[in-house]
Amino acid sequence: MSEPYDNGSFWFASLDELTPPEPPEELPPQVDVAIIGAGFTGLWTAYYLNKAKPDLNVAVFEANSVGFGASGRNGGWCMGWAMGIDEMIQKPKTIEKGMAVARAMEETVDEIGRVCQGENIDCHFAKGGTLTVATRPFEVERMQAKVAERHKAGFSEEDFVWLDEAESKRRLNMTPNFGAVYTPHCASIHPARLVRGLGNVVRKKGVKIFEQTAVTSYGHGKIDTVRGQVSAPVVLRATEGYTESIKGHEREMLPVYSMMVATEPLPNSVWNEIGLRNRETFGDNRRTTIYGQRTLDNRFAFGGRGGYYFGSERKAVIPPDDPSLDFVEQTLRDLFPILAGYRVTDRWGGLMGAPRHWRPSVVFDKQTGTGSAGGYTGEGVGASNLAARILVDLVLENQTPITELAWVNDVARRWEPEPIRWIGTKAIRWLGEHADRVEVRSGKPSKVWGGLFDRFFG
Numbered sequence: 001m002s003e004p005y006d007n008g009s010f011w012f013a014s015l016d017e018l019t020p021p022e023p024p025e026e027l028p029p030q031v032d033v034a035i036i037g038a039g040f041t042g043l044w045t046a047y048y049l050n051k052a053k054p055d056l057n058v059a060v061f062e063a064n065s066v067g068f069g070a071s072g073r074n075g076g077w078c079m080g081w082a083m084g085i086d087e088m089i090q091k092p093k094t095i096e097k098g099m100a101v102a103r104a105m106e107e108t109v110d111e112i113g114r115v116c117q118g119e120n121i122d123c124h125f126a127k128g129g130t131l132t133v134a135t136r137p138f139e140v141e142r143m144q145a146k147v148a149e150r151h152k153a154g155f156s157e158e159d160f161v162w163l164d165e166a167e168s169k170r171r172l173n174m175t176p177n178f179g180a181v182y183t184p185h186c187a188s189i190h191p192a193r194l195v196r197g198l199g200n201v202v203r204k205k206g207v208k209i210f211e212q213t214a215v216t217s218y219g220h221g222k223i224d225t226v227r228g229q230v231s232a233p234v235v236l237r238a239t240e241g242y243t244e245s246i247k248g249h250e251r252e253m254l255p256v257y258s259m260m261v262a263t264e265p266l267p268n269s270v271w272n273e274i275g276l277r278n279r280e281t282f283g284d285n286r287r288t289t290i291y292g293q294r295t296l297d298n299r300f301a302f303g304g305r306g307g308y309y310f311g312s313e314r315k316a317v318i319p320p321d322d323p324s325l326d327f328v329e330q331t332l333r334d335l336f337p338i339l340a341g342y343r344v345t346d347r348w349g350g351l352m353g354a355p356r357h358w359r360p361s362v363v364f365d366k367q368t369g370t371g372s373a374g375g376y377t378g379e380g381v382g383a384s385n386l387a388a389r390i391l392v393d394l395v396l397e398n399q400t401p402i403t404e405l406a407w408v409n410d411v412a413r414r415w416e417p418e419p420i421r422w423i424g425t426k427a428i429r430w431l432g433e434h435a436d437r438v439e440v441r442s443g444k445p446s447k448v449w450g451g452l453f454d455r456f457f458g
Ligand SMILES: Cc1cc2nc3c(=O)[nH]c(=O)nc-3n(C[C@H](O)[C@H](O)[C@H](O)COP(=O)(O)OP(=O)(O)OC[C@H]3O[C@@H](n4cnc5c(N)ncnc54)[C@H](O)[C@@H]3O)c2cc1C
Pocket: 036, 037, 038, 039, 040, 041, 042, 061, 062, 063, 064, 065, 066, 067, 068, 069, 070, 071, 072, 073, 074, 075, 076, 077, 078, 079, 213, 214, 215, 216, 238, 239, 240, 241, 242, 243, 245, 246, 257, 258, 259, 260, 291, 303, 349, 350, 351, 352, 353, 373, 374, 376, 377, 378, 379, 380, 381, 382, 383, 384
């Protein structure tokens, strides 16, 4: 098996070099800002803090290695969208707030592209947009209505457009494919190259990253780590799905798993059949989310939502023979029968964080100097950049348009204790899977099971 600092993903395996964590340096007695977690959120926060105030002494404390968590093992969809936007634009009272977040997220995709170019982070960024395919005939009407709803809220044809079956198949020859919604606001990236590249960039700018230094608790003016205490007037937590590892933060974030597979590089003849010529990302409309991208080296990287383990168990690495990965691989093969005869070479998974209200939040308390950003529920590649910029503005007391966004201080209540949490998540998952199965079998919308799923999950 791989080294303990290897998260087991294809992305880590395909880095030019996967260096072991730096030998832990002695901890400084004091820093100006202590950031907990070296994923996208923590590193973007360090990046923008350093950019605004290069003299600030910023340090990042990471339990394992840079990008070990979700940031170094995800689907690489850098989306101009985030959880909670749909909910806001459906209600007249919150349309404006929803549109403001959506527009800020669209700009975020370009911001990430710009920084990568400016800082020479070669993360295979390709803004090809994303396709959400209708895989059941009755979805066509539903999805067209969704596009109309978005246009009514203020989006244009440039933002979301319905592609008929022929055009959709021309872009992505997936089976079945009855049409698709296309949006250009998404880029495909190599997530480990982005997170590790960002780590190197901030290090060069003077930010210290202390790997293998888990934070056990923190509070006003200090953090406690497995290697000692550090004083810091500002402490920012960026631990997403791992938040429960810190004392006092139990039940704030549900660790939910997502599972991925990657194929061997596929020949041009196969890609000529499949499409994705602009490296568009893609998914479909089922409740148990799927997501895919064509990597720069012509593999399929494809994933689906996994589950939740009793008591919020956090598995550091998902072994490639985990049975839930069979389902993800089979789903990919069902959608693309042309893959028969081609190997899936990598299988892995990881955990992401879901807050009780299922949408991101950014918090900073001036009195205690503590703050946090996260709660992306599987949609954090782009959102972590916006959240980090908001957090930096809050810390530096800059009033900007992004500090007015709905994410600010939108704190969720805690999750229910066990076994209610486990029963609830199992029930929602079962409803989603069952409704999907009924719809495939009958070719009709599942009013009962789907209705219940929508009621509980939205
Ligand atoms: C398989 C998978 C696929 C996904 N696909 C997509 C996608 O395609 N698009 C998308 O937008 N989102 C996707 N996501 C979600 C996305 O990856 C996350 O939302 C995002 O990476 C969160 O970044 P983060 O920095 O907040 O958290 P993480 O990247 O999880 O970083 C948290 C860091 O904190 C460290 N840590 C934990 N506890 C402590 C502690 N006590 N002390 C110090 N450090 C600690 C961890 O080791 C970790 O490195 C996916 C997630 C998974 C797991």
